[in-house]
Amino acid sequence: MKWTVPALIWTLVLALGLPWIPALGPIFDLRSGIWDHKPKPFENAVVESLKKPVTVTFDKNGVPHVFAESESDLYIAQGYLTAAYRQFQMDLSTRAADGQLSELIGSRGTELDQYFVAMGMRKSNRERLEKYNKDPQTRAMMDNFVLGANAWIQTSDYVPPEYKIFGSEPSLYSPARIINMSKILSYNLSARSNDVHLSEIQQQLGFEKTLALFPEYNKVEDFVWTKKFSGRAPETPDLFKFEPKIKDIPKYPMPNPGQGSNNWVVAPEKSASGTSLLANDTHLGLQLPSIWMEIQLSCPEFNVYGVSLVGVPGIVNGFNKDLAWGPTNGVTDVHDYYEVQFTDAKSKRYIFDGQEHEAKIEREVIKGKWRDQTVDVTYLKNGVLLYRDGIHGLVSDFAGHKSDNELMAVRGLLSAQTVEECIKSFEKWSGPIQNFVCADRKNIGWVHAGYIPQREIGSGRFIMDGTKTQKGMSVPLEESLRPKMINPPEGYILSANQKTAPREFPYYMGWDFEPPFRGISIRRGLEGKEKHSAQDMIALQNNPYDVEAEILGPLLLKALDRVSLSGEQKAWVEKLDKWDYSVRAKDVEPAIYKEWIVQLRKTLFADDYKLANDRVLYPRDLRIAMLLENILSDPNHPDSEFVDDRRTSERESLSSAVTVAFVNAWKELVDREGAIEKATWKEWNSVAFRHLARLPGFGSEVLQMDGSVESIRGVNAIHGPVYKIVVETGDWPKAWLSVPGGLTGDPFDKRFEDGVQQWAAGEMREAQFYKNLEEAKAAAVKVVVLSPAGAP
Amino acid sequence: MIYFGLALLLPALWFGSWLLLAPLGFLAGYISRGEGAWKFALACGLSWSALAFIRDGDSGAIISQRLAGMLSLPASALLFVVIGVLGFVTGFLWFKAGAGSRVLLKK
Numbered sequence: 001m002k003w004t005v006p007a008l009i010w011t012l013v014l015a016l017g018l019p020w021i022p023a024l025g026p027i028f029d030l031r032s033g034i035w036d037h038k039p040k041p042f043e044n045a046v047v048e049s050l051k052k053p054v055t056v057t058f059d060k061n062g063v064p065h066v067f068a069e070s071e072s073d074l075y076i077a078q079g080y081l082t083a084a085y086r087q088f089q090m091d092l093s094t095r096a097a098d099g100q101l102s103e104l105i106g107s108r109g110t111e112l113d114q115y116f117v118a119m120g121m122r123k124s125n126r127e128r129l130e131k132y133n134k135d136p137q138t139r140a141m142m143d144n145f146v147l148g149a150n151a152w153i154q155t156s157d158y159v160p161p162e163y164k165i166f167g168s169e170p171s172l173y174s175p176a177r178i179i180n181m182s183k184i185l186s187y188n189l190s191a192r193s194n195d196v197h198l199s200e201i202q203q204q205l206g207f208e209k210t211l212a213l214f215p216e217y218n219k220v221e222d223f224v225w226t227k228k229f230s231g232r233a234p235e236t237p238d239l240f241k242f243e244p245k246i247k248d249i250p251k252y253p254m255p256n257p258g259q260g261s262n263n264w265v266v267a268p269e270k271s272a273s274g275t276s277l278l279a280n281d282t283h284l285g286l287q288l289p290s291i292w293m294e295i296q297l298s299c300p301e302f303n304v305y306g307v308s309l310v311g312v313p314g315i316v317n318g319f320n321k322d323l324a325w326g327p328t329n330g331v332t333d334v335h336d337y338y339e340v341q342f343t344d345a346k347s348k349r350y351i352f353d354g355q356e357h358e359a360k361i362e363r364e365v366i367k368g369k370w371r372d373q374t375v376d377v378t379y380l381k382n383g384v385l386l387y388r389d390g391i392h393g394l395v396s397d398f399a400g401h402k403s404d405n406e407l408m409a410v411r412g413l414l415s416a417q418t419v420e421e422c423i424k425s426f427e428k429w430s431g432p433i434q435n436f437v438c439a440d441r442k443n444i445g446w447v448h449a450g451y452i453p454q455r456e457i458g459s460g461r462f463i464m465d466g467t468k469t470q471k472g473m474s475v476p477l478e479e480s481l482r483p484k485m486i487n488p489p490e491g492y493i494l495s496a497n498q499k500t501a502p503r504e505f506p507y508y509m510g511w512d513f514e515p516p517f518r519g520i521s522i523r524r525g526l527e528g529k530e531k532h533s534a535q536d537m538i539a540l541q542n543n544p545y546d547v548e549a550e551i552l553g554p555l556l557l558k559a560l561d562r563v564s565l566s567g568e569q570k571a572w573v574e575k576l577d578k579w580d581y582s583v584r585a586k587d588v589e590p591a592i593y594k595e596w597i598v599q600l601r602k603t604l605f606a607d608d609y610k611l612a613n614d615r616v617l618y619p620r621d622l623r624i625a626m627l628l629e630n631i632l633s634d635p636n637h638p639d640s641e642f643v644d645d646r647r648t649s650e651r652e653s654l655s656s657a658v659t660v661a662f663v664n665a666w667k668e669l670v671d672r673e674g675a676i677e678k679a680t681w682k683e684w685n686s687v688a689f690r691h692l693a694r695l696p697g698f699g700s701e702v703l704q705m706d707g708s709v710e711s712i713r714g715v716n717a718i719h720g721p722v723y724k725i726v727v728e729t730g731d732w733p734k735a736w737l738s739v740p741g742g743l744t745g746d747p748f749d750k751r752f753e754d755g756v757q758q759w760a761a762g763e764m765r766e767a768q769f770y771k772n773l774e775e776a777k778a779a780a781v782k783v784v785v786l787s788p789a790g791a792p
Numbered sequence: 793m794i795y796f797g798l799a800l801l802l803p804a805l806w807f808g809s810w811l812l813l814a815p816l817g818f819l820a821g822y823i824s825r826g827e828g829a830w831k832f833a834l835a836c837g838l839s840w841s842a843l844a845f846i847r848d849g850d851s852g853a854i855i856s857q858r859l860a861g862m863l864s865l866p867a868s869a870l871l872f873v874v875i876g877v878l879g880f881v882t883g884f885l886w887f888k889a890g891a892g893s894r895v896l897l898k899k
Contacts, residue, residue, distance in 0.1 A: 003892045007885035011814055014878065027859075028844060028875050029810045034855055035847035165862070697861015748854050 016167075019107040019370075023167045033164065039749040040158035042084050042784055049076050049147040050788035056081060057780035059768040062743050062754065065296040065780075067773040072144045074299040075313045077786050079148025079173070082293060082310060086745040087153060087170060088160035089289050090311040092693055094177035097121050097184035099375075103367040104168050105693060110373075113366045115253050117375045120384040121183060122364055124401035129179045131403055138407050142175040145313035149173040161748055162693060168369070173311075178407075181311045186400040188284075189432035190450075192255040193335035194512055196394070197617040199244050199463040204609040207237035212638070213605075213619045214511060217503050219626055220551065222516035222523060224435060224446070224495040225483045229504035232457065239458030242465040244339040246392040251613040259283055260514050260714045261328035261721070262541070264494035264522055265437045265444035267487060272533040275729045276439035279537040280317065280326025281721035283714055286689045288699055288752060290741035292317075292723050296769060296776075302415040305769040307723050307739060314410045317723060319735060319769075322417040323440050324727035328495045330433030330448055333455075333510030334399035336473060338382045338466025342391050347378050350393070351467050357381065382466050395466050399473050402451050404430040409449075419445035419486055426450075435495035441729045446493040448483035448500050451476060455508040477507065494522045496712075515622050517547035517710040525712075537726040538736060542762040544706040544713050548621055549581040549593055555628040556596060559658040569666060572676060583681055583708040590708065591684035592676075595669055597621060600661035607646045621710075628654065681706075686717045689740065689756060691747065698747045703760040713762070724764060732771070736764040793828030796820075797835025797883075805839050813840075813882045821890025829887045836883025841876035848872075 017023035027034050042056070052069040054077040059065065064081055068074035083090060095101045099117035101109025116122075132138045150172050163170055194214075202210040216235050263280040271277050284291055292307035297315055306318015317326045343349045349356050360379040365372050378385035383397035405428040412425030422438035426449035433450030453460075453473035464470055483500050485493055497514035525540040526532070557577060562570060572592060579589040601618040604627070611617060619627075630637040631654045643657045669679035687705045691698030705720075707713030714721065724738040742754030758765070770776035777783055797820065804812045813836055820832050848856045856868040865871055 003885055003888035007814070007817075007882075007889045010881060010885055011811070014882065015811070022862075024878060025810050028840070028878070030805050030840075030843050030847055031807070031809065033810075034859065035844060035850070037851070037855070695858075695862050696864060697858050747858055748851055750852065750854065 022165055026167065027164060034161060037161045037164070037748055039744060039746045040084070040156065042081070044785050044787070045080075045155070046789055047076060047080055047148065047151045047786045048789040049144070049151060050786060052788060054786045055773055055777070056784045056786065057773075057776040058782040058784075059776075059779060060781055061765060061768065062751065063294050063296070063768065064743065065768075065770055065776045066298065067776065068299045071299045071301050072140060074297055075141055075144035076148035076151070078295070078297060078308070078313055079145035079150075080152045080786060081148075081295075082308070083149040083152035083173065084156070085743050086289055086293065086310045088162045089692055089745045090149065090173060090177070091171060092162075093184065093291075094180040094311050097180040097187060098125055098176070099364070099366050102373075103369065105166050106369040108694075110366075110368070112253055114373070114375055116187075117364045117366060118377060118384070118386060119396050119398065120377055120379065120401060121187070123362070123377070123379075124403070125176065125179050125183055128183065128403035129176050132179065132405060132407060133175070135405060135408065137411070138405055139175075141313050141407060141411065142178050145178065146173050146175055160746060162695070165695065166693075178312055181309060182406055183400070185309070186432040187398075188255045189259070189329045189434075190400050191335050191398055192257065192512075193333065193337065194617055195335075195337045195460065195463050196249050197611055197615060198461065200249075200611050201609045201617070202240070202462060203243065207240050211235060211237060211240075213623060213642070215623065216508075216511040217499070218620075218622045220516060220520075220622060221503075222498045222519035223502045224448070224493075224498060224500050224519075225485065225502060225505075226488055226490060227485070227502070229502060229506065231504045232506045235457060235461075240462055242339075242462065244392070244463045246339050246387075246389045246394055246463070248389060248612050249387055249394055251615050252386065256718065259329060259719055260497045260518060260709065262494070262496045262518055262522060262712055262714070263326045263328050263435065263437045264492060264526065265439040265446070266526065266532050266537075267444050267491040268442055270491040270526070270530070270532060272531040273728055273730060275441045276444050277532060277534060277537055277729070278319070278324040278326060278437065278439040278727040279541055279725070280328075280437070281541055281724040282317065282327065283719050284722050286687065286718055286720050286722065287692045288689045288741050288747070288756075289692065289745035290722055290739055292739055293743065294737065294739045297414075298770075298773070303771070304414050305735065305767055306725070312407075314407070314414060316410055317725070319727045319733050320414065320416075321733060323413075323419070323422055323438060324729060324733065324735075325413055325422055325436055325438040326725065327434040327436050329497050330435050330450060330500065331497050331510065331513045332433045332448070332450070332452055332500060333460050333512070334431070334433065334451065334453065334473060336383070336397045336460045337463045338395040338397065338470070339463050340380055340382070340385070340393045340395050340466035342388070342393055347385055347388055347393060350380060352381050353468050359385070380466070382470070382472065394463070397472060399451050399453060400431045402430050404428050404451075406430065419443040423447045423484060423486070435500070437493055437495065439727070439729055443487055444493055445486040446484060446495065452482065452509070454478065454481075457508045459508060461508075461511065481507070492526045494519060494526065496522060515548065515620060515710065518712050518714060520547045521545055521712050534726050534728040534734065534736065538764050540712060541721070541724055541726070542706075542713050544583045544708070544711045546581050546583050546590070546708050546711045548710040549579075549583075549590070552597065552621060552625040552628070553579070553581065553593060555625055555632065556593075556600070556658055558632060559628055559654050560662055561655045561659040564659060565662075568676065569662075582706075583711055584706045585680065585682040585685075585704045587681055588676060588679055590681040591669060591679045592665060594684060594708065595665040596662055597624070599664040599668065600624065600658065603645075603657050603661045603664070604642050608642055628658075685715070687715055687720065687760070688717065689753070690718070695747075700753055700756050703756070705760040706762070724759075726764065733769065735767040735769065737767050738764045793824065793831035794835050797832045798839060801835055801839040802843065805843055810840065813879060814886045817883045817886030818890035818893070821887035821892075822894045824891070825894060826888070826891030829884055829891070832887050833880045833884035837876035837878075837880030840879035841872040844875050845872050
C-alpha cells in the first residue's frame with residue numbers, strides 16, 4: 001500500500017489536472033490527445049436548414065466571400081462558416097458577460113464570473129434577448145445564424161484543441177450567446193469608471209485638490225464636435241457635496257484605460273479622387289484569433305465587405321458599394337456608483353428618500369468545472385449592490401444594461417446608401433457608445449451613437465448619495481442635442497476617443513476621455529494638405545508621431561537637473577534633446593521618455609494619496625504637463641505642493657522630483673535590459689498578440705512595431721489597431737485593410753498567425769470586393785458549396 | 793527489463809491509452825517481484841516521449857512549440873523530456889505498487 005496511494009494520487013492528478021495544472025495525461029495521450037488533432041479543411045457540405053445552395057469563395061488572401069440567394073440563407077452560411085473557423089472563440093467569448101467562464105476554463109474564470117453575475121449582467125442579458133426576440137427580423141437574423149453555427153457543431157467531427165487542453169466539451173450556440181457577445185463589448189468599451197477612485201482621493205485631499213488634479217478639461221484639448229455652444233458654468237467643488245463613508249472597496253475587474261481607436265472621413269472637396277474617403281482603425285485587445293473576421297456577405301438585399309464580430313450575424317464595420325462606415329469608442333461616462341444605507345444585516349432593507357425599501361434579491365448559479373457556486377444579486381432602486389461595509393453598500397448603475405436593438409442598427413447599415421441612412425440606423429443603437437463616421441460618394445457624417453444620459457454638471461463624477469432620488473443617468477439626452485454632424489465646413493470629421501462635445505456644451509459627459517493627442521495629430525495631417533489620397537490616409541494611420549512627447553518632453557528636459565547626472569546619462573539626455581518625437585521600435589529615446597513619465601507619476605503623487613486594494617489612479621499626463629508648466633513659470637504655484645514629498649522633512653523642488661524620476665527610470669531600464677542601449681521601444685512596449693484564453697505559448701512573439709498609445713498608430717502591449725481600413729468611395733469602392741490573425745482560430749494551424757507580421761510593419765492589402773458570384777469565382781483559390789438537404 | 797518494457801509499452805501507448813501505464817506497471821512490478829523498477833520506468837518514459845515526438849512530426853512541430861510555451865518551457869524539445877518524466881514517474885509508482893501488493897498478498 002506504501003506505493004499504491006501515491007501512484008493513485010499521481011495518476012488522478014495527471015488524469016484530471018488541478019485548478020492550476022491542466023490534465024496532462026489526456027492532453028499527451030497518443031490516440032485521443034492533442035497529437036491526434038488536425039485542422040479541419042472547410043469543404044462542401046449539406047446544411048439542412050438552407051433553402052438554396054450557398055457558395056463561399058476564398059480569395060488569394062484567404063478571405064471568405066459568401067454568396068446566398070436569400071438573406072436568411074446568408075446568415076445560416078455565416079453561422080456555419082464562423083463556427084467552422086472560430087468555434088472555440090464563439091464559445092469562450094460569449095460566456096464572460098453571462099458568468100459562464102468557469103464552466104469552460106475552471107477557476108481561471110471564477111473571479112470574472114462572480115463579478116459579472118453580481119453586477120446584474122444576466123438579468124439585463126435576458127431582458128435584451130426578450131427585446132430582440134420581439135422583433136421578427138432580429139429574431140430571424142439570430143435564429144438563422146444559430147442554425148448555421150449549430151449545424152457545424154453538431155455534424156463536424158472536428159474539436160478545437162483548446163477543449164482538450166481545458167478538458168471541456170463544446171456546447172451548442174444560441175441567440176442568448178449573440179446577446180452576450182454584444183454585452184461584453186458594451187462592458188469592455190463603456191464600463192470603465194473612476195468614480196470610486198476619485199472618491200477615495202477626495203476623502204484624502206478634499207474636493208478642490210481632487211478636481212485640480214483630475215480636471216474635466218485641460219488647457220490643451222481637441223473635440224470631435226466642432227459645433228459652437230453659448231456656454232455653461234464650470235465644475236466647482238460645491239457641485240460635489242457628498243462624502244461617502246464606505247471604506248476598503250475591493251478592486252473590481254475594470255476595462256483597461258488607453259483603449260483607443262481612430263476614424264476620420266474626408267469630404268470630396270478635400271479628396272484627390274473627388275469622392276469621399278474613410279479611414280478607421282479600431283483598437284481592441286491584441287488577441288489571437290482576432291475579435292474580427294474579415295468577410296464579404298452578399299445576398300439580393302445587400303452586398304457588403306468588412307469585418308464581422310465573431311459570433312454575431314452581419315458585418316459591424318465595413319462598406320458596401322454606396323457607403324462606408326466605422327466606429328471609435330465614445331467614452332462618455334455611463335457607469336455610476338452610489339453609496340446606500342441598509343437597515344438590516346442581510347442587505348434586504350435600505351433607506352431611500354427617507355423611507356425604508358425592500359431590495360429584490362435573485363439567486364444565480366455559476367456552474368463550475370468542479371463545483372457550482374451561488375451568487376445573490378441584490379437589486380436596489382439605483383442599481384445593483386456590489387459591496388457592503390457596515391451599514392453602507394456600494395451600488396453600481398451601468399447604462400450598458402439598457403438595450404434597444406443594436407442588431408437592427410447593424411442590419412440597417414448593410415443596405416444603407418447614404419450618410420443620412422447611416423446615421424438613422426443608429427437610432428436603434430443603445431451601446432456601447434460609439435463615434436460612427438460614414439461616407440457616401442458625396443457626403444460625410446458622424447454620430448455619437450448610444451444611450452447618452454442628460455447629466456447635470458457634478459453628476460457621476462464621484463460616488464453619489466444613494467439614499468435619495470438622483471437624476472443620474474435616468475433621463476436620455478434630448479435628441480436635438482445628440483452630437484452629430486453632416487458635411488461640416490472643415491471638409492473632414494475625425495474622432496480618436498477624445499472629448500466629444502466642446503467645453504460650452506450644457507451637459508456633463510464625463511471627464512476621463514482619452515487624451516487629445518491622436519486627435520491633434522490627425523487634425524494636423526488632414527489640415528496639412530489640400531487634397532488627400534487613399535495612400536495619404538494609410539500613411540497617416542501609420543504615423544508614429546507622439547504629440548504628448550512634443551508637449552511634455554521639452555518641459556521635462558527643462559526641469560531636469562543635468563549637473564547631477566553621469567556622463568552616459570548626459571549623453572542620452574542630449575539625444576532626447578534632439579529626438580523628433582516619433583516613436584520607433586528600434587529607438588531607445590521613446591523608452592527613456594515613457595519610463596521617465598511612469599517614474600514621475602510615482603515620484604509626484606505616491607505620497608499624496610493611496611487607494612485601497614492596490615488600485616492606482618494618477619492624473620493624466622496632460623495634467624502633469626500643466627503642472628510642470630505652471631511651476632516652471634511660477635515656483636510658488638499651488639501645484640508645487642504635489643512636488644513636495646510629504647514623507648521627507650525637506651521641501652523638494654520640481655527639478656529634484658524630475659531628476660529623481662529620470663534616475664529611477666534609467667535604473668529601471670538598465671536593470672530590465674542589462675544596458676541602456678538595449679532598452680529599445682520594442683522591448684519597453686512589448687507588443688504581442690495573446691491567445692484569447694490567455695494560454696501561454698499560443699500567441700505571437702514580441703513584435704517590432706512603431707508607435708505608442710499617444711500616436712495615431714496607437715499600440716501598447718495589449719491593445720492596438722486590430723482592424724485597419726481605408727475606403728475610397730466611387731462608382732465601385734476600393735479599400736485597403738489589415739486584420740492581424742488568420743481566418744482560422746485553430747492555434748495548431750499554420751495560418752493561425754496570418755497577417756500579424758504585415759500588420760506590425762504597417763502594411764495594408766487591397767480588399768477583393770466582388771460585384772457578384774461569377775467575379776468572385778473567377779478570382780477564387782477555393783470554392784465551397786453549402787447545399788440544402790436533398791440537393792443533388 | 794528495458795526491452796521487455798519497450799515491447800510491452802510501445803504498442804500499448806500507440807494503440808491504447810496513457811492510462812495503460814498504470815495496470816501494465818502494476819503487472820510488471822507484480823510479476824518481476826519488484827526487480828528492475830528503474831529500467832521499467834525508463835522504458836515508460838522513453839516510449840511515451842518517443843511516440844509523442846513521432847506524432848508531433850505530423851503537425852510540423854507546431855503542437856510541441858505551442859505546448860512548450862504553455863508549460864513555460866524554453867525550448868520545444870523539452871516538452872518531450874517532460875512527457876518522458878511523466879511516463880517515468882507513472883511507470884515507477886505503479887511498478888512499485890505492483891511489487892508491494894505481491895509482498896502483501898504473500899503475507
